Amino acid sequence: MxxxxxxxxxxxxxxxxxxxxxxxxxxxxxxxxxxxxxxxxxxxxxxxxxxxxxxxNSAELGANFITLGSKKHRLKVFNKGKATAYQVSLEFPEGNDCIMNSDLEEKFPMEAMEPGQSVELIASFVMQTKRKQAIRLHWMNAEGESFEKVVHATL
The missing domain is CATH 1.20.5 (Single alpha-helices involved in coiled-coils or other helix-helix interfaces)
Structure with missing residues (x-):
């Protein structure tokens, strides 16, 4: 081949x-x-x-207890989001036994809470006060959408 x-x-x-x-x-x-x-x-x-x-474009609300000095306490409600929160209100689902009602009624509902803004409420504690308080925050955004958040603030 x-x-x-x-x-x-x-x-x-x-x-x-x-x-x-x-x-x-x-x-x-x-x-x-x-x-x-x-x-x-x-x-x-x-x-x-x-x-x-x-x-x-959203607000992010929070709350916690702060101590000023040895016997002064405050509940600080703040907006750590990047947008304004409107019609801000708060309630205590398990009962309010530490925030003065007059202070609460005077400051809330808040028409607007800007980013970085906070509000302090006078708090007073007795021996029977629960160390963990449930706080329900309500607010609206600029478009009118409602938001709700439950925060557990500790003393």
Whole structure:
């Protein structure tokens, strides 16, 4: 059997063509995986941007007890969010036995609480006062949506 130089070159070309096809399939599969990873990453980045935009437009209220000196106590209600809270009110679902009612009625409901703003209420404790007080905060955002948060302030 005589094999000519042309047949050898054609056989080598056929082998290289098969190898190139095999490699291009592998690369195409990796490229599809990379495109899928990029798509998922883009979705995560969009979700993060939406959450940041929402947090930039929302108030976040909180409350805790602070001590001034040895026997002076206050309940501090504050807005640590990035937006103004409107119609701020608070209630004590388990009963109010430490905040003066006159101080509470005088300061709440508050028409608006700016970011970083706080209000202090005079607190007085006796031996029977629970050390953990449940406080329900109510407020509205600029669009009129209502929000509620229960905070457990400790003495």
């Amino acid at each position: 005589d094999v000519s130089l042309g047949e050898v070159i054609a056989a080598i070309a056929l082998l290289f063509s098969g190898y190139a096809t095999w490699r291009s399939r592998g690369l195409r599969k990796k490229e599809e995986e990379l495109i899928e990873v990029q798509r998922k990453l883009n979705e995560l980045m969009l979700d993060k941007e939406k959450r940041e935009a929402q947090s930039a």
